[in-house]
Amino acid sequence: MTWLTKAEALKLNFANNGKNTTTSEVKLIVGIDGAQKPYFKIEQERAEGIGKLLLSCQKNIMSLEGVILTNIESSKIHTQNVKRNYFALDDGEFLVQQGPKGLSNQYGAIFFDRQLTSMDIDKILNSNVMNMWIENGSDFRWGMEVDIYSVKDKMREFMKGCQVKKEDVLSYF
Secondary structure, three states: OOOOOHHHHHHOOOOOOOEOOOEEEEEEEEOOOOOEEEEEEEEEEEOOEEEEEEEEEEOOEEEEEEEEEOOHHHHHHHOOOOOEEEEEEOOEEEEEEEOOOOEEEEOOEEEEEEEEOHHHHHHHHOOOEEEEEEEOOOOOEEEEEEEOHHHHHHHHHHHHOOOOOHHHHHHHO
16 A cells, blocks of 8 residues: 555545536527527636636637636625736746736626637647636735646637637737
8 A cells, every 4th residue: 555645646636636627518609690609618616616718719719718706705806906817827827918907807707808819729728727817916816727638629629610810810919
């Protein structure tokens, strides 16, 4: 018999450290024009809340919406005096916005909205974890982590249907 350290148990998935397995599915939403449009939903429930990532494609533009489900009081506290809000991948900060731009708070849920270039998509598909962070100028940031490793193949298949044009990438800089 071998005793595992906490790190070994987490790496082997014998312990979950307060997080459930990441789930994903393609869903349909009916647009204003009545057309059904697919989106890819990734969700992970953790002890501290629920994190969701929603990917959608319209007219060859891939959009990412991050959602932190919390309660009304907590969402109000964390969206006051926002100095920066951003996503982070394995290798660091990603899709940074200054102030509250790209961030909204509705009924206890905090939404992060971004449009993605083909380079952004590549970075996401080469990462294992995506975080959503809010900073208000204090010494601490607040947010949620979503493990994306187990759903990357499904995510890649969904993203294949949205071919982001190279000129969109060039206009990004």
